[in-house]
Amino acid sequence: MLVAVPLQALAADPLPSWNDGPVKQSIVGFVTRATTQGGPGFIPPEERIATFDNDGTLWQEQPVVQGAFLLEQVKARVKEDASLAKRQPFKAVLEGDVALLSAMDEPQLMELVATTHAGKTQEEFAREARAFFQTARHPKLGVPYTQLAYAPMLELLQYLRANGFQTWISSGGGTDFMRVISEDTYGIPPQQVIGSSLKEKFDEGNGHPVLRREARLDHLNDKAGKPVGIEQHIGRRPVFAAGNVRSGGDIQMLQYTKEQPRPGFSLLLNHDDAEREFAYAEKNDASLKAAREGGWTVVSMRQDWKRIFPEGR
Amino acid sequence: MLVAVPLQALAADPLPSWNDGPVKQSIVGFVTRATTQGGPGFIPPEERIATFDNDGTLWQEQPVVQGAFLLEQVKARVKEDASLAKRQPFKAVLEGDVALLSAMDEPQLMELVATTHAGKTQEEFAREARAFFQTARHPKLGVPYTQLAYAPMLELLQYLRANGFQTWISSGGGTDFMRVISEDTYGIPPQQVIGSSLKEKFDEGNGHPVLRREARLDHLNDKAGKPVGIEQHIGRRPVFAAGNVRSGGDIQMLQYTKEQPRPGFSLLLNHDDAEREFAYAEKNDASLKAAREGGWTVVSMRQDWKRIFPEGR
Known part of the structure; x- marks a missing residue:
């Protein structure tokens, strides 16, 4: 009988940054059932697909990090050509700064990205993004953006x-x-x-072929x-998905994961911790409403997380 | 000194369906250098990406298998609505049979796929494709299409x-x-x-969300x-890529793989074995010309392969 005890029950707590309670229990319960061979919730290894939103789910989004990168890029372009500062959308980005960037939605951001990066090779773009991550600091928290991934979510990725x-x-x-x-940040x-x-x-690049970015969206x-x-x-279909409350951008992914022949696990983060991170809600509360209707698991960052960011960062 | 001999040199031949000669030597040489730590050709594991064309590279393409599937689908549609048999493109597919299907290029095939499959869910499409593979037989060789993968290429996939x-x-x-x-066929x-x-x-499907195919190409x-x-x-970028002579469809992938800061390995299959498979060439010989100019490795199926298909199939 002793041999039948699942190994993970004997191991140290795999989610030490999560407070004990129904949310943590539901995650551990799902993973335990998924890996219990012969049990009703068993999921074959090849079907164990978990998808995670990034901004506001794996790391902070006040401001959206790619928005801050864009601001750097626009500033660099203005140095080359001062007249740009008077033209939209550059003007709005420069004047709006962090406040505007926080309010921008993904389609607007992607349009700006297209404007600032068209014609560049993938290698050039990656070099610029890497340089940004090395020097940029969060305007309020003062640390590199890659140190602002959520400790509980890093544990969850590893646990899965x-x-x-x-x-x-x-x-x-x-x-x-x-x-x-x-x-480096997520192990993904x-x-x-x-x-x-x-x-x-x-x-074709005269025998040295490269890919160049065009100023057109391919996929949003x-x-x-x-x-x-x-x-x-x-x-x-994923059997596990995680997103967060802000724009309703994760609703369809979480529905698609939850409702299927084999019910999946849908996790929704609620940013309700003004003290340790940021508190913000969604205009129409569509994500929380969908969570209630669909039986998703809602994470209160204030109640369910012991810490927000990794210690000693 | 004995300990320094790479393990694979001691193992049994990993490519038994390949005849000894410069082609086999160049493949084994590349893989040995890529995995020799400290050597000039070493490639870190995360960069060991190999990409393979399918039709004519991993399995036979006379006829193109998806073309044969399409023919079945058109026949089924005509059973439901006999008037379709008089309309293009259905008429051409039904009359042209295997000969026409062999000559069709990918854009034409994809257009037909869009016409026959629009509105279906991904699950429905997969079910139909699975049913096809269970019952269909190659018109000349009389076996299921999945048994017509090339034995030397299956070994190469496994070796890599x-x-x-x-x-x-x-x-x-x-x-x-x-x-x-x-x-199941390739381990991919x-x-x-x-x-x-x-x-x-x-x-959204009333709470049971699905994805439906549209009659528009997304990516060719x-x-x-x-x-x-x-x-x-x-x-x-891949560091290894394989394609074949027929339509010039693999030239850019093989160039993109070969020409880069770290030179990659580009393999081009030439179908020159009328006796054991099929012999066919390319109108303008563009692929073979690109292979000569780019220093790719060209496989003569007649000379370099001991067998074409797995034994005892």
């Missing part, structure tokens, strides 16, 4: 992987922007990052675009 | 994986058509299949579209 789940990002942010940091390799993307063009990985991006890249 | 390479498909065929057989999971795709639409993964598909799905 330790139980045979493949962890993917499915976010409205730019695919190639996130790929620069996904491996570039090929498991699904995001918004620009059209790209193959350029937000709202109904998230299940589409997941199908294109993975070809299976 | 055993040496830490990730193997991907990058083909002009439909992503979701190939995903149905990629794992659905999320490592890059192909042509239709636009898809999220359908052929010619210059192959490096683009690879970048979108993988986010790294």
